[in-house]
Amino acid sequence: DAGVIQSPRHEVTEMGQEVTLRCKPISGHDYLFWYRQTMMRGLELLIYFNNNVPIDDSGMPEDRFSAKMPNASFSTLKIQPSEPRDSAVYFCASSWGARRVSTDTQYFGPGTRLTVL
Amino acid sequence: AQSVTQLDSQVPVFEEAPVELRCNYSSSVSVYLFWYVQYPNQGLQLLLKYLSGSTLVKGINGFEAEFNKSQTSFHLRKPSVHISDTAEYFCAVTEGDDKIIFGKGTRLHILP
Numbered sequence: 608d609a610g611v612i613q614s615p616r617h618e619v620t621e622m623g624q625e626v627t628l629r630c631k632p633i634s635g636h637d638y639l640f641w642y643r644q645t646m647m648r649g650l651e652l653l654i655y656f657n658n659n660v661p662i663d664d665s666g667m668p669e670d671r672f673s674a675k676m677p678n679a680s681f682s683t684l685k686i687q688p689s690e691p692r693d694s695a696v697y698f699c700a701s702s703w704g705a706r707r708v709s710t711d712t713q714y715f716g717p718g719t720r721l722t723v724l
Numbered sequence: 725a726q727s728v729t730q731l732d733s734q735v736p737v738f739e740e741a742p743v744e745l746r747c748n749y750s751s752s753v754s755v756y757l758f759w760y761v762q763y764p765n766q767g768l769q770l771l772l773k774y775l776s777g778s779t780l781v782k783g784i785n786g787f788e789a790e791f792n793k794s795q796t797s798f799h800l801r802k803p804s805v806h807i808s809d810t811a812e813y814f815c816a817v818t819e820g821d822d823k824i825i826f827g828k829g830t831r832l833h834i835l836p
Contacts, residue, residue, distance in 0.1 A: 611767070649828040650768075650814065663823060698767055709818035710756050710775050715767030 609633075611716035613699050619722045625687040628719045630699030631680055637704030640713060641674055641684050644696045656682065657704065689723045696720050726751040728817045730827035737805050738835045745800040745830045747815030757798040758816040758824070759789055768814060774798065785809070807834045 612631040620626055632639045640655040654664040659676045667674070671690070676682040686693055696718045702711040731746045749755060756775050760768040772783025779791040789800045798815060815827040 650826040652823055652825075655823065700767070709820060709822055709824065710773075712770045712773070713768075713824070715769065717765070717767050 611699055611701055611714055613697075613716035613719050615719060616717065617720050617722075619724065620689055621724050622690055623688045624723075625685065626689045626693075626721060626723075628684040628697050628699075628721070630682045630684070630716060632682070632699070632701030633714055634680065635703070636701035636714070638702040638711070638713075639676060639682050640700040640702075641682070642698040642700065642715075644698060644718070645694075650698075653684070686721075689721075691723045694721055694723050726755060726817045726819050726822070726825055728815050728825055728827040730813075730815050730830050732830050733828065734831045734833060736833040736835055739807055740804050742803050743801065743805050743809075743832065745813050745815075745832065747798045747800065747827060749796050749798065749815075749817045751796075751817065751819050753819050756818045757789075757791060758818075759783065759787070759798075759800050760814045760816060760826075761785075762812045762814065762829070764811070771800070771813070805832070805834055807836070810834045 614629045638657050641653040642650050644650045653666045654674045656676045674684045698715050698718045700713040700715045702713045728749045737743045758773045759771040761771050762768045771787050772781045774781045774791045782788045787802050791798050812829045812831050814829045816824050818824045
């Protein structure tokens with residue numbers, strides 16, 4: 608199994624530009640999560656999907672952030688327009704969903720390090 | 725609502741010495757508890773989790789944790805650390821069908 612795949616691994620962009628982060632979950636997993644990690648705030652859950660449907664987006668910081676999951680094998684997190692305070696490492700994770708989202712192990716991708724100048 | 729506190733942001737330990745990473749949680753109902761590890765430049769991976777049953781949980785790489793309901797703690801321990809244990813360790817909690825909440829993390833530094 609290739610694990611959770613994220614692209615790009617690094618992204619440097621200028622303020623105001625649109626940024627799209629991509630994630631391919633582990634095949635067969637029903638849940639997909641997007642997290643943001645910063646030194647100041649630690650690891651924050653932004654949004655999660657179950658069977659491609661967004662379940663909880665209460666962690667999305669503002670309207671500049673949007674996430675989609677058009678099919679079971681692909682998800683995007685978009686920031687438009689980007690700002691320097693969006694600089695962080697963004698992780699995608701997936702889980703089996705056989706029992707409950709609260710008890711299943713989450714498998715994390717390697718992350719995308721975003722720098723907004 | 726649940727929350728989790730990791731009392732130490734950094735813990736230095738000599739190689740082959742024992743280590744304990746502390747985690748306390750707050751919740752009004754039954755909880756599920758996790759420890760994840762993040763090696764440099766990688767994503768998180770599960771070390772161990774407590775769902776029910778025995779309060780002593782054994783995980784990968786020789787780590788174990790003990791669920792203490794009266795003290796609302798879930799401390800992580802290893803009797804002898806190795807240089808390869810250098811990483812950041814995250815305690816996490818969920819309850820019911822709710823989403824997982826991560827602590828701020830503890831950086832483990834192994835000293836030669």
